Amino acid sequence: MKNTFGGNWTEAKMEIIVAYAKAYLVIMSKQAWAKTIYFDGFAGSGLIEVDGREDVVKGTSLRILDILEPKPFDTYYFVEKDEKIKIALENNIKTNYPDKEKNAHVVCEDCNVKLVAMANFLTRNKSFRALGFIDPYGMSVNWDSISKLKGLGIDLWILVPTGLGINRLLKNNGEISEAWLLKLEKFLGLGREEIRNHFYKTQIVNTLFGEETLVNKEKSTVIKAGELYKQRLNTVFKFVSEPFIMRNKTNSIMYHFMMATNNSSALQIANDVIKPKYKE
Numbered sequence: 001m002k003n004t005f006g007g008n009w010t011e012a013k014m015e016i017i018v019a020y021a022k023a024y025l026v027i028m029s030k031q032a033w034a035k036t037i038y039f040d041g042f043a044g045s046g047l048i049e050v051d052g053r054e055d056v057v058k059g060t061s062l063r064i065l066d067i068l069e070p071k072p073f074d075t076y077y078f079v080e081k082d083e084k085i086k087i088a089l090e091n092n093i094k095t096n097y098p099d100k101e102k103n104a105h106v107v108c109e110d111c112n113v114k115l116v117a118m119a120n121f122l123t124r125n126k127s128f129r130a131l132g133f134i135d136p137y138g139m140s141v142n143w144d145s146i147s148k149l150k151g152l153g154i155d156l157w158i159l160v161p162t163g164l165g166i167n168r169l170l171k172n173n174g175e176i177s178e179a180w181l182l183k184l185e186k187f188l189g190l191g192r193e194e195i196r197n198h199f200y201k202t203q204i205v206n207t208l209f210g211e212e213t214l215v216n217k218e219k220s221t222v223i224k225a226g227e228l229y230k231q232r233l234n235t236v237f238k239f240v241s242e243p244f245i246m247r248n249k250t251n252s253i254m255y256h257f258m259m260a261t262n263n264s265s266a267l268q269i270a271n272d273v274i275k276p277k278y279k280e
């Protein structure tokens with residue numbers, strides 16, 4: 001089984017996380033006391049069919065398992081909600097990484113459940129350090145799950161659907177349905193008034209029939225969505241990297257990809273890895 005999605009940005013995203021993981025393991029190999037976990041919240045099958053290409057390429061999970069130098073991760077934890085895809089990843093690992101099988105856990109669950117479980121694990125086990133990768137299709141990661149990571153030893157790379165998710169729910173006239181408001185609140189961990197204040201400006205105008213309130217969406221709401229998510233991450237983590245901004249063929253922004261950490265050296269590495277690809 002293959003996951004299908006596409007474009008150069010898929011490759012760029014995988015290159016970023018793999019380059020970061022290698023640099024991370026160089027640092028961790030000097031910390032003899034620390035045990036490392038790679039946590040992938042949206043793991044996929046391990047194989048990707050990229051749009052517009054005939055061949056199948058390795059997904060992030062297998063590329064991370066390929067890292068041997070300076071050392072592999074001590075533990076791998078892959079979360080995949082779709083049972084068939086989860087089994088495909090398990091089989092891939094069994095066949096191609098038999099020596100890693102006992103340290104590579106593949107679970108069929110919602111990422112939110114396992115983010116909270118990982119937060120509890122890291123709270124109890126202070127000698128563990130985690131590198132997390134959150135690569136969802138949509139707005140399926142709840143702010144509540146991210147907030148549980150406060151103060152813990154995890155570097156978290158997260159793909160934020162700013163253009164494909166948040167911006168699509170922000171109607172131009174501000175008349176957002178109750179379901180979409182609830183979705184935005186759950187995703188951002190903010191109340192609807194704070195969300196409105198960030199993305200809309202309100203103007204009182206005098207008309208023939210008295211005062212009227214005009215609500216208009218701010219310009220560059222996708223960029224503002226990226227800035228807002230970065231601010232939100234900064235309430236949980238000390239540092240958040242610059243975003244790698246992913247655009248589609250028509251140059252519209254789809255995602256902001258960023259890393260959150262409590263470690264200043266980790267921040268530096270993340271920004272260095274992103275820099276050559278960072279286009280804004």
Ligand SMILES: C[S@@+](CC[C@H](N)C(=O)[O-])C[C@H]1O[C@@H](n2cnc3c(N)ncnc32)[C@H](O)[C@@H]1O
Pocket residue numbers: 003005014041042043044045046047048058059060061079080081082085109110111112135136137140
């Ligand atoms: C974008 S793909 C993952 C690609 C993978 N990260 C890679 O680079 O190879 C997203 C995967 O997440 C799974 N998924 C969707 N919602 C999920 C959820 N709430 N929790 C865990 N997995 C989920 C999908 O079945 C799909 O296989």
